[in-house]
Amino acid sequence: MTSVLVIGATGYSGAYVAAAFAEAGHQVSALQRPGGRTVPDRYPAVPGDLSDPASLTAAARGFDLVVQIGRIEGDIEREGARALLDSGARLIHTSGADVLGSGEVAEDDDPKPPPIVGWRAEVERAVLAGGGVVVRPGLIYGNRGGVVQDMFVPLANRIGAGVYVGAPGVRWAAVHVEDLARLYLEVAAKAAPGTAWNGVSETVTVDRLAAAVGGGVAVSWPEDAPVPPEIGLIGPLMRFDQEVSSEKTRREMGWKPLHESIADHYLRERTAAR
Template sequence: MNVLVIGATGYIGSAVAAALTRAGHDVAALRRPGGSAPAEGLGTVAGDLTDPASLTLAAKGFDRVVHAGPPLGERADLAAVDALLAAGSPLLHTTGAAVLGGGAVDEESAPDPHPLVSWRAEAERRVLAAGGQVVRPGLVYGDGGGLVPGLLAAKAAERGAGVYIGEPGVRWPVVHVRDLAELYVAVLARGVPGAVWHGVSETVRLDAIAAALGGGRAVSWPLDEARAELGPLADLFTRDQDVSSGRTRRALGWSPAHTSMIEELRR
């Protein structure tokens, strides 16, 4: 297929673009004026997530458009979704597990988004109503990127122990970035219009992640202190989730190769 990848220089998007290229697709990257050049071998199309008209023009004529770009806020994100849908190319849109509520949830569960990303449920609704597809990754890790080295590992180094926020026992869905990239390949090959797919390889306790980063030692970062530094993001760390990807695996034949985040962090 001829595929446009939005976010192709980012953590998730660069892995997705590379995986699609390996699978034989012709991949182009959206590039904003002054933006970083994508990996060698990728074509480029001019466009900017903050300029809806440029997105509609950029996305026209592609067999698929993969939106793995960064969230920019409610107004910009919803305008971008509308602009991409207006181009008429089937859209594969990335949201995240934070659009779901706490407890045991799966691909059929109704969205109950955390306030930090409250508009993502509406973005999903618009994409699905237009026949697009949605991928909800868990916490993405691996290959030196994501929230783990960016925040959690930095806090462990700062405090001399792994840090989790609030009470112990909170669970999060996680996925290795390379497994997530292969999910996009599977969606392009076997996905169906109007479907939601979960990019989750396992469920891991946040205090266990903290202990792995802290050499076996983990301490609680009180929620009020974390809020003072992180703002609303701190509350997201207290949402306990057990997110299933069972339907995704069965329908797409997706089988993650990285099945123990804790072991990888220890290594």
């Protein structure tokens, strides 16, 4: 039995990852940050704060594995990752597929992130140099959570259509939250230190996704106009186009995603709700 500390177990994807490890027979604990959401009763709570790297070293010490889903943006995230590695525990750090940059990219490509997530490249380098492992999810969706549910759906509800920006054809990487949780189990069991893996089950065009969210109706938002407030936080990524390969991850980790269509998922949900 492996002792696992999950950082972010009270969040959307972290809850599924923690549950996956527990259901696989591992001994799971969860980081409890000051003032944060209370850790579920099924997991022992371990005090620690992502903004206080020293507390992370103390929290992780004695665990076999730390799985970091929750994060804090900027240089402090890099220092936190180093602090976790200093504990002596194995580390699986969550980055994002967008760190690889635009165009056709794969696991072993050098990160070329857009400015909005520019800090992630240095965090990845620190994790890999320290013998940790990196997982890069695409757009996480499913089970009533994630960016699409929290941002795109409210916007579609307000204006009566899904929204994309500019011309159609912009590509995004995506992964269902349950498939992603299973990937962490595979990575924990099989990944060598200092390696990175892409948690991407498919590529979807943003206009197709918008149409699905809009129940079959989508509109193009002018590129020179401010993006609607519902999607303001990801406005700089609305024209970010990439095709992310997970071929190496599937082959070497034995990962087989079961959910292959984010667009079909939302089209079913949105048309059923009408």
